[in-house]
Amino acid sequence: xxxxxxxxxxxxxxxxxxxxxxxxxxxxxxxxxxxxxxxxxxxxxxxxxxxxxxxxxxxxxxxxxxxxxxxxxxxxxxxxxxxxxxxxxxxxxxxxxxxxxxxxxxxxxxxxxxxxxxxxxxxxxxxxxxxxxxxxxxxxxxxxxxxxxxxxxxxxxxxxxxxxxxxxxxxxxxxxxxxxxxxxxxxxxxxxxxxxxxxxxxxxxxxxxxxxxxxxxxxxxxxx
Amino acid sequence: xxxxxxxxxxxxxxxxxxxxxxxxxxxxxxxxxxxxxxxxxxxxxxxxxxxxxxxxxxxxxxxxxxxxxxxxxxxxxxxxxxxxxxxxxxxxxxxxxxxxxxxxxxxxxxxxxxxxxxxxxxxxxxxxxxxxxxxxxxxxxxxxxxxxxxxxxxxxxxxxxxxxxxxxxxxxxxxxxxxxxxxxxxxxxxxxxxxxxxxxxxxxxxxxxxxxxxxxxxxxxxxx
DNA sequence: CGTTCGATGCGTACGTTGTACGCTTGTGGT
DNA sequence: ACCACAAGCGTACAACGTACGCATCGAACG
Numbered sequence: 001x002x003x004x005x006x007x008x009x010x011x012x013x014x015x016x017x018x019x020x021x022x023x024x025x026x027x028x029x030x031x032x033x034x035x036x037x038x039x040x041x042x043x044x045x046x047x048x049x050x051x052x053x054x055x056x057x058x059x060x061x062x063x064x065x066x067x068x069x070x071x072x073x074x075x076x077x078x079x080x081x082x083x084x085x086x087x088x089x090x091x092x093x094x095x096x097x098x099x100x101x102x103x104x105x106x107x108x109x110x111x112x113x114x115x116x117x118x119x120x121x122x123x124x125x126x127x128x129x130x131x132x133x134x135x136x137x138x139x140x141x142x143x144x145x146x147x148x149x150x151x152x153x154x155x156x157x158x159x160x161x162x163x164x165x166x167x168x169x170x171x172x173x174x175x176x177x178x179x180x181x182x183x184x185x186x187x188x189x190x191x192x193x194x195x196x197x198x199x200x201x202x203x204x205x206x207x208x209x210x211x212x213x214x215x216x217x218x219x220x221x222x223x224x
Numbered sequence: 225x226x227x228x229x230x231x232x233x234x235x236x237x238x239x240x241x242x243x244x245x246x247x248x249x250x251x252x253x254x255x256x257x258x259x260x261x262x263x264x265x266x267x268x269x270x271x272x273x274x275x276x277x278x279x280x281x282x283x284x285x286x287x288x289x290x291x292x293x294x295x296x297x298x299x300x301x302x303x304x305x306x307x308x309x310x311x312x313x314x315x316x317x318x319x320x321x322x323x324x325x326x327x328x329x330x331x332x333x334x335x336x337x338x339x340x341x342x343x344x345x346x347x348x349x350x351x352x353x354x355x356x357x358x359x360x361x362x363x364x365x366x367x368x369x370x371x372x373x374x375x376x377x378x379x380x381x382x383x384x385x386x387x388x389x390x391x392x393x394x395x396x397x398x399x400x401x402x403x404x405x406x407x408x409x410x411x412x413x414x415x416x417x418x419x420x421x422x423x424x425x426x427x428x429x430x431x432x433x434x435x436x437x438x439x440x441x442x443x444x445x446x447x448x
Numbered sequence: 449c450g451t452t453c454g455a456t457g458c459g460t461a462c463g464t465t466g467t468a469c470g471c472t473t474g475t476g477g478t
Numbered sequence: 479a480c481c482a483c484a485a486g487c488g489t490a491c492a493a494c495g496t497a498c499g500c501a502t503c504g505a506a507c508g
Contacts, residue, residue: 145433152376209369
């Protein structure tokens, strides 16, 4: 009997791949990938460092599994219904997942060892495009374009040195402080007369670009 | 006199920030960021590890400087002439620089400690857009969209598990091997009937998406 | 109930990394 | 000829990933 044994294992604080994975993701969410060390992870789990290696081949294996766990959090686009709303929804879903797990940005597309959730996700995206009327070549184009934009946006947004609109002024000041005034006039202009205005949120740019891209893709699809 | 002293220093194999930087970039180009180690770097320069620290505050400082060196390699878009050709050219230039320095992808937009070349580059991009007729808000939109796409494309392309079109078949086979056949039909279709066709090069996707985005931006600019 | 055996956890140890600290050596200016 | 400062180095340490082999424990079986 497996269930009986597993249940007991669960009841006690038995280690398991799942527990290690969850703790690792939490760790990385909290402090970035740098804070994820096997030793600290073991400490959180109240276990000796080497105990982890019964459930994980090595750190790379762990990280691969973590990435697939993030993919599993992303809503799959449906193949029926409007392709455009499906793509829009999946873009938002990816963005949100990456916002929850900033450490994953830059690793998600790591071609090496794609996990099942990764493959299923991409399969569903292509399926949705094909069902929406894109031929193979255009589905490939759309897929590449959308993915590049989504991950690129996450990347640039992640690296922004400010979080809310309040801190922007301070950060901008500090960033430009070492340089002579008037050295970067256009940067200065866009900062003072756009970015620093109340109500600005860089996150809003995401849907703007997404819609522009989806408009372009619809045009391609219609004339194919 | 500074020049005299500097000249002598140059003539001999004196260490300098420039020399350290160049060697570090070479090292990273060759083997990725993981291969860039203060100790190996010192070895290449025929110097003791700690000697480096006279010219570099620490490894992070070194990496920041390396990133700015990459920015310095990128052609600045001109503010006069067609905005569209300027943007197209700078996109290609960024792509090429990132192809030469794959380790830099994912770090380029690191908001912390932007160097002068970085700021000058972004200032020129915004300047070119403004001169091309974009108002402030639309320049911000265009800037965000283009940057996201360019970096995102570099990111996804970098992580592709294959290099030329020859290896694709093998890699695809290996990647899908652990999973039941027919599990990912759309992925399979696009691989066998598009990606694996002779003449396919993922790099070609870049200009396709770029043109689609530029078309969209032109439409925005015209109706603003 | 006693034995056995595989799964799980752990202690120790090693090689590699970044880098703090203070000494040594060489060099340009006086 | 001297000196002061810059440049390079030797030693040392803490933190990391992880190889290797032993200890332990619970389930299954006789």
